[in-house]
Amino acid sequence: MTQQTVTDLRRELEKARAALIDAQSHLSAHAQANAALHCATEVFYSPLHAKVTAAIAGIEHALARTEQAAAAPEHSDVNCPWAGLIGDLDRCEHGRHEGDDCGTTCGTRSKGNPHMKPGAVIGYTLRRGLIVMPHREDKYTPAAWYQQEKND
Ligand SMILES: [Zn+2]
Structure with a gap:
């Protein structure tokens, strides 16, 4: 309903x-x-x-x-708590998105999350595929988190 x-x-x-x-x-x-x-x-x-x-x-x-x-509001990408979590995964330790201004120890631009660099393997799928940290622009695209090649 x-x-x-x-x-x-x-x-x-x-x-x-x-x-x-x-x-x-x-x-x-x-x-x-x-x-x-x-x-x-x-x-x-x-x-x-x-x-x-x-x-x-x-x-x-x-x-x-x-x-x-x-x-209760209907679920959407706008109010999804998981989308908020995904959105935070590229932030540096100072809370800035990768590439955004960060005048602290990052230098002038945020270096992003040091634990999850774009392209880094962060897990595996049921079929032994790779789950990778996508590039910043693709983080809200679920398919971008999966690398199609099998992990052998
Ligand atoms: Zn920073």
Whole structure:
């Protein structure tokens, strides 16, 4: 279910809930007026009042269950925590991306992550392929992390 679908369904549930609360209020007033008319000591609420009350409770339960889904943003490259991690892998120890200005011990330009230089083998795939540190421009391209030749 998409974020937009959840939002639409929740909006419709809110409308139904508001209408049912009005209906419940009307049915309650009707039952209380009937009791007063007949000088009854107890108010008897109708089966319809019970159904409306149960429906409101069901809607409130559904709204509570979908609250987290409505609040959580849909996954995308923009909000993906893994993309943020990948993006940090070329930073030097001073926190600058490789090639960016870094006036500290890197010199004028960041020398990047000394542990993961572009082209460095950083792991292996199930089929014995190489996982390599891609060049800076390719770091968000998953295919760039795999070197096609087999590791023999
Ligand atoms: Zn640096």
